[in-house]
Amino acid sequence: MEGLERIVREHPFFAGLKEEFCQLISGCAKNVRFEAGQYLFHEGEAADQFYILRSGRVALQMAATTRSLTIQTVGEDEIVGASWLVTPYRWGFDAKALELTRAISMDAACLRGKCEGDHDLGYEMMKRFAPVLIQRLQAARLQILDVYGTRN
């Protein structure tokens, strides 16, 4: 647990978090690893955890009508999964490790419970997740704009 607490405390995503919150969060965390090609989760499954990547890369993929598309890749220090935050807590895409990937897995039910029990912790978590969501929303907008059509 000491090791996990240190990892959580030192991870950029949790930078500035109070010591007591680091301890609370660490209680919901565990170390995980995925081999290249292994899925972290599949679309439609229960979003009962999220991942903070420590190393490696993960592709977020969706099945279109006749093919599968990679919609984003995420790497070291980045977050995989936000569906654990909102009902019905189901993944909206597949997540597949592109290479050996090490991560901290957060038990979503555990963390949601702690956030409900201490709204200050919940607010700290929201402050960290909101920028990630906004950044991904903006990135998705740029992708939709398909901007690389006509530059000369």
Next chain:
Amino acid sequence: MAPVTEKKAAVTVHDPMLPRVARVRKRQRDLADVWTLNLEMEDGELLKFAPGQFNMLTVFGVGEVPISISGDPAEDGGGLVHTIRAVGTASGALTRLGLGAAVGVRGPFGTSWPVEEAKGNDVVILAGGLGLAPLRPMIYSVLANRRHYGRVALLYGARSPEEILFRSELEQWRRRLDIELQVTVDHAETDWYGSVGVVTTLVPRATFDPHNTVAVVCGPEIMMRFGTAALRKAGVPDQSMYLSMERSMKCAVGLCGHCQLGSAFVCRDGPVFRSDQLGSLMTVKEL
């Protein structure tokens, strides 16, 4: 708005309004609708240019278009290498020209990338789509004089894996151990194992000292807007960011006003502008 780079266009001794005849000596298909043409002046002149400048190319009887120079400034004839996407009548005609065909050339025109000013600094080169072509001369210059620069990061975004420009050169550059090269695509199928996501996501992943960095950005305007925002968020001041703007350039010498952007003419005061001197113009609609 004052001109933004100290280095101005190479002096053109010929009448800048009069196209001179060049011939297509080499043509190479880079992408489905993108070709690189190597031209040769009929009078044998080797066009000297500074990275970032452009030429006006004429297909006789069809029309004239501004095209950035994408060649190596250190090579003879580098100023006559152009990478062209077939998007309109004249650019489409250019890409269909055969070997030996005549092309009218005026130029080179415009301001240049801050190759000299960047010396002693880290360099971030942020390119999107065909925006890599106007930046290629800067990349050649930096790599040819690598010891004068700090860390060098080339961050490139393309629409899809099939539309990665200059792929073999990117692969060569990646093999060098003195440059950080990251490529991402906006759209990919699952057989692509590279990065997927917009080019701005590469900025926080790159290694550079923001207070000692010169950043050059080229691509579609909205990509440059978000690209400079990402660099700003990373701590790079606007005074250290340079962008290449694109407008409808006609005369190329600041007379006709077609390419006016605020109080500047892109052909004469640009195409390379420093970000702080563009100010809020990037967010003005239909300017």
